[in-house]
Amino acid sequence: MARLPGIMSAQFPWREPFLAALREYPVLGYACSVVGMDRSTVWRHTKKDKDFADAVEDAMESGIDRAEHEAFRRGVVGFEEPVIDKGRLAYRYRRVVDEDGAERFEPVLDTQGQPVPLTVRKHSDPLLSLVLKGRRKSVYADRTEITNPDSSLVVDETARAARVAALIELARNRREAAEEFG
Numbered sequence: 001m002a003r004l005p006g007i008m009s010a011q012f013p014w015r016e017p018f019l020a021a022l023r024e025y026p027v028l029g030y031a032c033s034v035v036g037m038d039r040s041t042v043w044r045h046t047k048k049d050k051d052f053a054d055a056v057e058d059a060m061e062s063g064i065d066r067a068e069h070e071a072f073r074r075g076v077v078g079f080e081e082p083v084i085d086k087g088r089l090a091y092r093y094r095r096v097v098d099e100d101g102a103e104r105f106e107p108v109l110d111t112q113g114q115p116v117p118l119t120v121r122k123h124s125d126p127l128l129s130l131v132l133k134g135r136r137k138s139v140y141a142d143r144t145e146i147t148n149p150d151s152s153l154v155v156d157e158t159a160r161a162a163r164v165a166a167l168i169e170l171a172r173n174r175r176e177a178a179e180e181f182g
Contacts, residue, residue, distance in 0.1 A: 014035040014037055015055075017034060017035050018031050018032070018034065018035045018037065019031075019055055019056065019059040021034035022056065022059035022060055022063060023059045023066075024063065025063060026060045026061075026062075026063025026064050026066075031059075042056075068131060068134075071127040071128070071130060071131050072127075072128065072131050074123070074124045074128075075123060075124050075125065076128060078121045078124075079121070079122055079124075080120070080121055080122075081119060081120055082117045083117070083118040083119060083120055089117055090117070091108070091115040091118055092107065092115070092116045092117070093105040093106060093107055093108065094107075094108050
């Protein structure tokens, strides 16, 4: 890790482990708990020391990059999930035919002689969708268009504001009716 000038002094020995924890798990509360610091203390240090504030931001970005990479990997490459059959872990078996032609199945064992669990490769479509929406907003972002009852697109701001107000009122009326009939 490259040391940033001025932020990792002997006066603040907690800063380096704090930033390492933040890179590993980009949640401020977690990093604070690792070094035994109060969140407000860390915020005061970021306000006073721009180099430290920049280092905190860089550490957070690094951790978020790791999370984004993992989300993409789980969406594209996938992950192995154990197969559960009748509430029990299923194991791999191989077909064995002896000299007499009799067929049997025996468990596949790992290098320690333990049975190998049966797994299936799964992919996370929601994670992949989230990554794409975050990175390619112009293509994958959720869009809503407000249209008039005749399906024509609402273009001017006055008409759009009136339509939004009508939708809000409709939602309010539905909520009140649901609460009333409960």
